Amino acid sequence: MAARSWSELSTTQRRAVTALGVAEVALAVTAWVDLARRPARAVAGSKTRWAGVIAISWVGPILYFTRGRLPRT
Secondary structure, X not given: OOOOOHHHOOHHHHHHHHHHHHHHHHHHHHHHHHHHHOOXXXXXXXXXXXXXXXXXXXXXXXXXXXXXXXXXX
């Protein structure tokens, strides 16, 4: 499947791409805000490393929320 330019997409496809982009950014921002507010002792590893991992597409924020946060005690 060849890549298509934005102008070649239908209105529905453009809306879907936009919605997925907004969801991805919202997920990343939520993860970064959580990371910034969470004490370092409550994060599995380096906060700096997790900040970089979060920047990786959908995978980064999901990894942070599933593996980067330590359970509350």
